[in-house]
Amino acid sequence: MTGLSPARRHWLRLAGTLAALGAVLAATQMLRGRLGIEWSAESIQSTVDGFGVWAPAIFLTITAGRQLLALPAVLILTSAGLLFGTGLGTLLGGLGIALNGCVLYAVARFMGRDWVLPRIQSRWPQFETHARTAGPPFLAVDTAHPWGVLTPVYFAAGVSGIGAPMFVLSIGPAALVRAALYSFLGANLLDVGSPDFWIATSLIALAGVAPLAHPGLRRRLRAMLEPGESAQ
Numbered sequence: 001m002t003g004l005s006p007a008r009r010h011w012l013r014l015a016g017t018l019a020a021l022g023a024v025l026a027a028t029q030m031l032r033g034r035l036g037i038e039w040s041a042e043s044i045q046s047t048v049d050g051f052g053v054w055a056p057a058i059f060l061t062i063t064a065g066r067q068l069l070a071l072p073a074v075l076i077l078t079s080a081g082l083l084f085g086t087g088l089g090t091l092l093g094g095l096g097i098a099l100n101g102c103v104l105y106a107v108a109r110f111m112g113r114d115w116v117l118p119r120i121q122s123r124w125p126q127f128e129t130h131a132r133t134a135g136p137p138f139l140a141v142d143t144a145h146p147w148g149v150l151t152p153v154y155f156a157a158g159v160s161g162i163g164a165p166m167f168v169l170s171i172g173p174a175a176l177v178r179a180a181l182y183s184f185l186g187a188n189l190l191d192v193g194s195p196d197f198w199i200a201t202s203l204i205a206l207a208g209v210a211p212l213a214h215p216g217l218r219r220r221l222r223a224m225l226e227p228g229e230s231a232q
Contacts, residue, residue: 041186044071044079055083056092063096064103073097073150077179081186089186093179094172097143101154101171108158134223135162136170141211143174146181146204181207 044062051058062069063076076096080089139157142148157167185200212218 041075041079041082041189044075045082048079048083056088059083059092060096060099063093064099066100067104067151073178074146074182077182078186078189080179081183082189083186084183086180086184086187089183090176090180093183094176097150097175097179098168098172101143101150101175102164102168104151104154105158105164105167108155135160136166139167139170140174143171144177145208145211146178147208148178177207 048055048059048062059080062071066073066076077089077093080093080096083089084092135157139153139162142153143150154171162170181200181204185197185204188194188197188200191197
């Protein structure tokens with residue numbers, strides 16, 4: 001590709017990446033069908049548990065590529081509690097979510113930060129500034145929050161100026177918080193109505209609404225939304 005323009009090289013790289021992702025997606029969907037993984041924590045548990053001593057490694061692999069298997073984080077983390085209990089489920093679930101975030105971050109960088117970022121900044125001029133200042137705390141809160149949306153946020157972080165070490169520091173400890181909430185729920189999922197089950201569901205509900213009580217967070221969220229609103 002030595003004689004090609006930068007724009008042509010970018011489009012070829014993007015097309016190659018998308019083709020590779022499409023092939024991987026097709027293969028993983030076939031694998032999911034062969035394994036019989038369904039949209040339930042119990043299904044993930046029964047599938048992973050069948051690998052015996054390899055169950056933790058298989059769980060981490062499934063979690064790191066969960067988008068390709070169309071498995072939401074809630075099911076993954078709840079199944080961790082079913083499989084491994086609250087303690088180990090928290091550790092493996094948090095590590096899995098952090099690995100998944102790093103994969104998405106790396107994909108976004110590889111697919112062309114230098115090409116995508118100028119187009120974002122043309123519509124949102126303050127994107128890079130807000131990403132560097134409010135980005136890391138927002139990543140931490142969004143990751144720890146039990147209802148936070150992860151995939152597009154991690155892609156956006158990969159496009160932004162947030163460095164890889166800061167990204168890992170932002171999501172790593174926070175992923176353990178989210179994992180702990182759902183692992184505790186998963187560990188008590190087969191005992192619906194027990195005190196621990198209601199404690200787990202109450203903790204998730206409280207964690208869901210708690211961040212909105214912080215005035216600094218509300219100011220940061222407004223600051224991140226204002227440029228987008230003014231550009232409309």
